[in-house]
Amino acid sequence: MKEKVVSKPEAIAHIRDGMSIMVGGFGLVGAPLELIDELFRQGQRDLTVISNNVGEPGKGLSRLLEAGRIRKAIGSYFTSNPVVGEHALAGKLEVELMPQGTFTEAIRAGGAGIGGFYTRASAGTQLGVGKETKVIGGQTYVLEYALTADVALIRAHKADRLGNLVYRKTARNFNPVMATAAKLVIAEVDEIVEVGEMDPEVIVTPHLYVDFIVQRGGVA
């Protein structure tokens, strides 16, 4: 059996300058904060971050942003971190804003081999400007393309050694969908159990999506 349980430094060392990275979490809830801290420590830069938010001032992804290491942010709600606005206005950060449902569906499509999709969201608004549209059943839909990434950093509650994952409450959010849409998926978890100990009926992310598992707090 391939060993998926690795240390934080080993897992994060797979990230190179210039890569695109999906990062789970709704605000800081369900964000893989220890993996982000390790990424901060290792120093990779010129990153494209695909995440609903970019942390909060001094916390999570915002630390990378404040250090000038994020080139572009794709997400839906950067309002809660004023640093994003400051960097965008200063021309230090490229920002792509999407309706939250479009954002998560674009990632779903990316992981499911779908090139794009039509949604009603943003039709007739500023965020729909310049996008292809199609009238379906008398209503205008906007064409959106799939999102994929080089690496996904996700947070789960429990993993088995194969990489099957379950989540906890609203910390689930974008994590399962991001686990499907990146070439390399690293999961930060509270607890690692042996294969066969998890009820197959409750597994949310089957192991084929997961490349590495990192134990929170521990050294693995």
Place this chain on the structure above:
Amino acid sequence: MDIKHRIAARAAQELRDGDVVNLGIGIPTLVADHLPPGVDVYLHTENGLLGVGPAPEEWAVDPDLVNASKRPVTQTPGCSYFASDQSFAMIRGGHVDVAILGALQVDAQGRVANWSVPGETVLGVGGAMDLLVGARRVIVTMSHITRDGQPKIVQNCSLPLTADRPVDLVITDLAVFRVMETGLVLTELMPGATLEQVRRRTAAQFEVQLA
């Protein structure tokens, strides 16, 4: 009852037993406090929970359990958790019966502007656009005028629209408007409000069909 609670209480009267309801930030969150007896609704939050319960006591706060405003909430019996992609599939797919949300402006056709704050860099939209196009019924709750006295119900929104789809009902501290094919129809005055007052503080054309 203060104005915000009066608006929320009026909105609560629109809900039916069994409705799945998504509540936005501000006045909408108060709606849950005013449900009529015998009306059980299931609160949906777009970050992945159907069956949101009230805020917990401080000692019972679970950092993994928040609503879309990132405030601590509780879970109710029969609730379920799901990921964001499924949560928005529920919204866009018409499985959420009612969305109640705030607005910065509403135009004469009942279209809403509520995602972009004037004079600020526009860096957040969240789930507003998906909810406005996807919820089966959309109710706006808001103050009738801005803090500096400007009408919020206007002929054309000066702020960017959130969706091309009109909402169904607009409830303010002064009035209730139904949105029809023809545009806004004033159907109720809130207690203490007069038609004259509503006319003076509304900058859009509307029909009057008071019961």
